Amino acid sequence: MSATTTAHSSTAAPAMDKAERARIDESTRVPVLLFFGSAVFWLLVGTLFALLASFKMNAPHLLDQWGWLTFGRVRPAHLNAVAYGWASSAAIGTSLWLMARLCRTPLRHSKLLICAAIFWNIGVLLGIFGILSGDSRSIEWLEFPNYASLMLFVAFGLIAVWAVIMFRFRQPGHVYVSQWYLLAAFIWFPWLYSTANILLNFEPIQGGAQGAVNWWYGHNALGLWFTPIGLAAAYYFIPKVLGRPIHSYYLSILGFWSLALFYSWNGMHHLIGGPFPAWMVSASVVASIMMFIPVITTAINHHMTVRGNFGALKWSPTLRFTVFGAMCYTLASVQGSFMAIPLLNKITHFTHYTVGHAHLGLYAFFTMIMFGSMYYIMPRVVGWEWPSARLIRWHFWLVAIGIGVMVVALTIGGILQGLALLDPGITFMASLDYTKPWLFLRSGSGILLTAGHIVFATSFTLLLLKAGTRREGPTLFGTDQGREPEPIAP
Amino acid sequence: MNAIVYILLAAGLIFFGGSTLAAFYWAAKTGQFRNLEDGSKSIFDADEPVGTATDAFADKNADRPLRRGAIALKS
Numbered sequence: 373m374s375a376t377t378t379a380h381s382s383t384a385a386p387a388m389d390k391a392e393r394a395r396i397d398e399s400t401r402v403p404v405l406l407f408f409g410s411a412v413f414w415l416l417v418g419t420l421f422a423l424l425a426s427f428k429m430n431a432p433h434l435l436d437q438w439g440w441l442t443f444g445r446v447r448p449a450h451l452n453a454v455a456y457g458w459a460s461s462a463a464i465g466t467s468l469w470l471m472a473r474l475c476r477t478p479l480r481h482s483k484l485l486i487c488a489a490i491f492w493n494i495g496v497l498l499g500i501f502g503i504l505s506g507d508s509r510s511i512e513w514l515e516f517p518n519y520a521s522l523m524l525f526v527a528f529g530l531i532a533v534w535a536v537i538m539f540r541f542r543q544p545g546h547v548y549v550s551q552w553y554l555l556a557a558f559i560w561f562p563w564l565y566s567t568a569n570i571l572l573n574f575e576p577i578q579g580g581a582q583g584a585v586n587w588w589y590g591h592n593a594l595g596l597w598f599t600p601i602g603l604a605a606a607y608y609f610i611p612k613v614l615g616r617p618i619h620s621y622y623l624s625i626l627g628f629w630s631l632a633l634f635y636s637w638n639g640m641h642h643l644i645g646g647p648f649p650a651w652m653v654s655a656s657v658v659a660s661i662m663m664f665i666p667v668i669t670t671a672i673n674h675h676m677t678v679r680g681n682f683g684a685l686k687w688s689p690t691l692r693f694t695v696f697g698a699m700c701y702t703l704a705s706v707q708g709s710f711m712a713i714p715l716l717n718k719i720t721h722f723t724h725y726t727v728g729h730a731h732l733g734l735y736a737f738f739t740m741i742m743f744g745s746m747y748y749i750m751p752r753v754v755g756w757e758w759p760s761a762r763l764i765r766w767h768f769w770l771v772a773i774g775i776g777v778m779v780v781a782l783t784i785g786g787i788l789q790g791l792a793l794l795d796p797g798i799t800f801m802a803s804l805d806y807t808k809p810w811l812f813l814r815s816g817s818g819i820l821l822t823a824g825h826i827v828f829a830t831s832f833t834l835l836l837l838k839a840g841t842r843r844e845g846p847t848l849f850g851t852d853q854g855r856e857p858e859p860i861a862p
Numbered sequence: 863m864n865a866i867v868y869i870l871l872a873a874g875l876i877f878f879g880g881s882t883l884a885a886f887y888w889a890a891k892t893g894q895f896r897n898l899e900d901g902s903k904s905i906f907d908a909d910e911p912v913g914t915a916t917d918a919f920a921d922k923n924a925d926r927p928l929r930r931g932a933i934a935l936k937s
Contacts, residue, residue, distance in 0.1 A: 389907065389908065389909055390909050393907070393910075473905075474905070545904060546894065546897075546900065546901040546904040547889070547894055548901065548904050548905055549901075550905075555885075559878070559881065560878065563874055563878050566874075567871055567874060570867060570870075570871065571871070574867075575864060575867045608905060611902070611905060612905055612906075612910075612916055613915060613916055613917045614915060615906070615910075615911070615912055615913050615914040615915045615916060616912065616913075617902035617903050617906070617912060618902045621898040621899065621901050621902035622898050624902075625894075625895065625898070629886065632882060684915065687917070688915070688917035689917065690917050691917060748917065846917050848917060
């Protein structure tokens with residue numbers, strides 16, 4: 373069982389040794405832990421709102437005696453708590469760590485980031501409070517009242533400035549594909565966020581154009597914020613964990629630039645059939661189909677990099693979550709492109725199918741990759757291993773089965789609902805009956821996800837408290853089974 | 863007030879659109895699109911080389927591939 377690692381010629385970048393890598397990882401500790409810690413907190417809060425909103429679909433009068441717990445407030449509270457509280461905080465934490473590693477330099481100006489984390493959390497807290505107390509802007513993805521979105525903008529701005537400074541002082545060498553994705557997200561998103569907020573909340577434009585701005589922003593939040601950061605993590609962790617370079621680096625670069633070119637056009641496909649100029653919607657449908665280019669390049673790359681080594685999913689927590697997420701990225705994106713075709717959109721629009729798609733994207737793809745990243749980053753930042761492989765295993769299966777059931781249930785329920793809505797012989801109220809059993813299944817899957825999140829939060833807290841005895845090796849699945857991991861194929 | 867907002871937004875559009883083009887130009891000029899084979903290996907190091915799985919913890923005393931035995935690279 374001797375390691376027969378072949379000596380590859382060194383790359384253009386200066387070599388980094390263990391001590392230096394540890395120093396770089398350690399330099400990210402405070403800001404990364406701040407963002408990860410708040411991410412886990414908001415994940416739990418967001419899940420609670422999600423469960424409540426889902427239960428209200430089964431029992432509409434549940435807790436409706438309190439205005440601030442009515443569906444119209446709980447549902448946006450869920451969306452914003454998971455999108456800005458959980459997903460964005462986890463994304464920022466992961467990105468900070470990745471930036472330091474990829475720039476090959478210790479993290480600078482951590483005070484800037486600590487400030488950003490404070491502003492961020494105050495913003496999300498004020499925003500959620502605002503939504504619950506009836507201050508919501510009622511614009512999907514931008515429900516936060518102005519006093520909250522200003523806070524988030526300050527945080528975004530600070531992080532963008534930090535990212536540019538980090539990049540400026542990086543070690544010489546190749547700019548890895550993940551770094552392109554991260555810089556794109558950090559530099560584009562504050563602009564998207566501020567532009568959309570100005571045009572909708574501060575100096576509102578009139579009429580239908582609001583819808584266009586709303587979905588230009590809403591889709592870009594996924595396409596130019598979450599997607600690039602999720603892909604940056606996948607492009608780093610899959611090769612890094614396997615010790616195997618990306619299958620085709622050429623395709624990965626092509627994927628980045630084609631995503632940059634096409635994704636920002638996609639938003640208008642949310643408005644098919646709406647009162648908008650036909651060219652606007654058509655251009656967006658075309659761009660949505662063009663998304664096949666970045667999606668297929670990424671799918672080929674991730675699949676071919678892991679191919680022959682799927683056995684590694686048996687032992688590596690990071691890889692298991694990340695590969696699950698990467699596969700769901702392909703699924704969600706292909707599904708999204710098809711949903712933009714007007715013929716299919718006619719059925720799925722305004723149904724639970726869209727909700728299933730949103731969860732496939734933001735949960736099965738993005739959140740799973742964030743879990744995977746946190747499993748890799750946390751031990752290196754804290755200096756302590758994950759306390760229990762069993763907890764990680766439970767976490768994985770609870771959330772994997774949970775999200776699987778949810779997406780399938782909402783997809784089937786959504787199609788039935790869509791067909792019923794199109795049938796002139798079925799009344800609107802009767803069309804809702806088709807969704808009932810699937811919404812029960814959705815609440816069931818929500819319970820699984822909640823359990824998974826509680827397991828994860830427990831694991832996370834135990835790690836932070838440095839519970840148990842110090843371990844030498846990594847926490848892998850099945851360490852105690854005495855089986856050797858399968859050899860990595862070249 | 864409105865005019866200022868629109869001027870700012872237009873300037874943002876030009877600036878951010880332009881910066882993307884500039885980044886692309888910079889990448890092409892500085893050879894980021896050349897030697898892609900080497901580029902893909904830039905995340906590996908002498909002590910975490912290609913062929914070594916790293917879901918391992920960078921502990922003081924855990925500088926080896928994997929606890930359960932090294933990963934052999936078939937060649």
